[in-house]
Amino acid sequence: MLAPYERLIHLMGYIKSAALEETGYVVLDSYNQELDPKEWLDIEYNDWKSSGDTRFAPLASAFGDIECNGFWNHKPPRTDKDGVWIESQVAKAPNLARRAQEPGANVGRCRVIELQPTPYGDCLYNLHQDDNNRLNPDGTGWVVRGFFNLTDDKDSFFVLRENRTDPQGETRIALPAGAQLIIDTQRLWHAATHVGTEPRYNLITSWTSGPELDAYIEKYNGVNRVDSFEVDQEILDAGYIEQARKDAARAAYYAAKGQQAVNVMSEA
Numbered sequence: 001m002l003a004p005y006e007r008l009i010h011l012m013g014y015i016k017s018a019a020l021e022e023t024g025y026v027v028l029d030s031y032n033q034e035l036d037p038k039e040w041l042d043i044e045y046n047d048w049k050s051s052g053d054t055r056f057a058p059l060a061s062a063f064g065d066i067e068c069n070g071f072w073n074h075k076p077p078r079t080d081k082d083g084v085w086i087e088s089q090v091a092k093a094p095n096l097a098r099r100a101q102e103p104g105a106n107v108g109r110c111r112v113i114e115l116q117p118t119p120y121g122d123c124l125y126n127l128h129q130d131d132n133n134r135l136n137p138d139g140t141g142w143v144v145r146g147f148f149n150l151t152d153d154k155d156s157f158f159v160l161r162e163n164r165t166d167p168q169g170e171t172r173i174a175l176p177a178g179a180q181l182i183i184d185t186q187r188l189w190h191a192a193t194h195v196g197t198e199p200r201y202n203l204i205t206s207w208t209s210g211p212e213l214d215a216y217i218e219k220y221n222g223v224n225r226v227d228s229f230e231v232d233q234e235i236l237d238a239g240y241i242e243q244a245r246k247d248a249a250r251a252a253y254y255a256a257k258g259q260q261a262v263n264v265m266s267e268a
């Protein structure tokens with residue numbers, strides 16, 4: 001029997017997936033991407049400031065317009081839930097829209113990211129946390145993000161860290177076509193290393209945690225630990241140096257302007 005205040009504590013807090021509790025991510029069974037047309041080449045992209053050299057093609061947005069702004073930047077401001085599907089985009093990418101809606105969890109923003117080649121050191125510099133739960137009412141589902149890799153980027157990988165500048169415990173997740181991840185991107189620092197000459201495309205969906213998402217994770221055998229993608233120690237070491245160099249350059253840039261460097265990079 002819980003005391004009244006204990007019951008209150010149990011009632012407070014967000015609804016989160018138990019599967020994500022330990023590591024902050026799950027990797028699902030791979031999707032057979034080869035069978036689907038390359039819909040990401042048909043949809044409309046717009047420039048949107050994010051970490052790295054990127055463009056985005058929204059499929060669902062705050063009001064169904066082709067824009068990527070956080071829902072809290074609209075009037076009235078709201079949390080990243082109840083995204084409105086953009087008809088013209090969904091008509092060109094029905095499979096992507098179907099996959100984003102398959103879990104049956106509430107969808108906030110849904111968009112395809114186009115990322116130009118990004119070496120490991122730049123990726124470390126790009127590590128950021130997402131602002132997924134601004135204005136999200138306590139007691140409701142925590143917003144996490146799904147990442148479906150669309151292009152076959154066999155040498156590329158997602159980097160996840162608990163601490164932006166500490167490589168200890170870094171997880172690197174391979175990104176072949178069909179790779180499916182769900183990540184608490186507000187908790188984990190994340191960015192992609194993309195090796196190659198062509199851009200990488202990945203479908204990103206904001207989902208509300210709850211029984212629907214839990215069932216989806218179970219259906220596709222989500223695992224919360226994978227072997228880290230193998231990278232030569234030399235490349236890792238060079239990356240650490242490059243991240244520190246770029247961080248220092250940014251700090252110097254802001255110091256010259258008499259401002260403090262914004263260390264917590266947050267992607268909207």
Ligand SMILES: [Fe+2]
Nearest residue numbers: 129130185267
């Ligand atoms: Fe992000």
